[in-house]
Amino acid sequence: STHTEPMVSTVVPEHKALQLIGALQREGRFVDFIMQDLNHHSDEEIGAVARVVHGGCRTVLQRYMTIDPVWPGDEGSRVTVDDGFERQRISLTGNVTGNPPFTGTLEHGGWYASEVDLPDLTDAADPFVLMPAEIEL
Numbered sequence: 001s002t003h004t005e006p007m008v009s010t011v012v013p014e015h016k017a018l019q020l021i022g023a024l025q026r027e028g029r030f031v032d033f034i035m036q037d038l039n040h041h042s043d044e045e046i047g048a049v050a051r052v053v054h055g056g057c058r059t060v061l062q063r064y065m066t067i068d069p070v071w072p073g074d075e076g077s078r079v080t081v082d083d084g085f086e087r088q089r090i091s092l093t094g095n096v097t098g099n100p101p102f103t104g105t106l107e108h109g110g111w112y113a114s115e116v117d118l119p120d121l122t123d124a125a126d127p128f129v130l131m132p133a134e135i136e137l
Contacts, residue, residue: 015127016118020064022130028056031130064118070110079106 024030033053038046061067070089073079081090083100089110092102121127 015121018127018130019118019121019125020060022127023060023064024057025131027060028053028058030057064116065113066115068112068114070112071106073106073109075106075108077106079104 021031025032029049030053033049041049071079081092081100081102081104085100089112092104093107094104096102
């Protein structure tokens with residue numbers, strides 16, 4: 001009888017990140033958009049492309065994760081940050097003196113990935129290929 005070793009996954013965290021970028025490229029042409037020099041395009045051209053990129057990338061993020069605001073509410077609204085706030089989630093800017101509670105203006109609600117569910121990569125997949133070259137014959 002032959003003894004076979006159990007398959008050990010070679011997926012590392014960097015591969016998962018590359019997998020997500022690859023999905024953003026396939027669905028929303030994210031890498032194409034970011035790597036392109038936009039200085040030679042009009043605002044109208046950029047706006048038209050941005051709409052396509054936005055729709056595809058939004059679809060990917062909604063497929064693989066749940067993203068919630070860190071601080072729900074309208075930007076520009078007055079908020080109070082109580083004692084014991086999580087410094088990883090809330091960044092205080094401006095004239096930060098004294099001790100909480102702090103009252104200020106919500107400049108950006110932040111984003112938090114509450115769930116992430118990326119599919120497992122197959123051993124055949126090369127995670128470094130974000131999108132293969134396309135050659136029409």
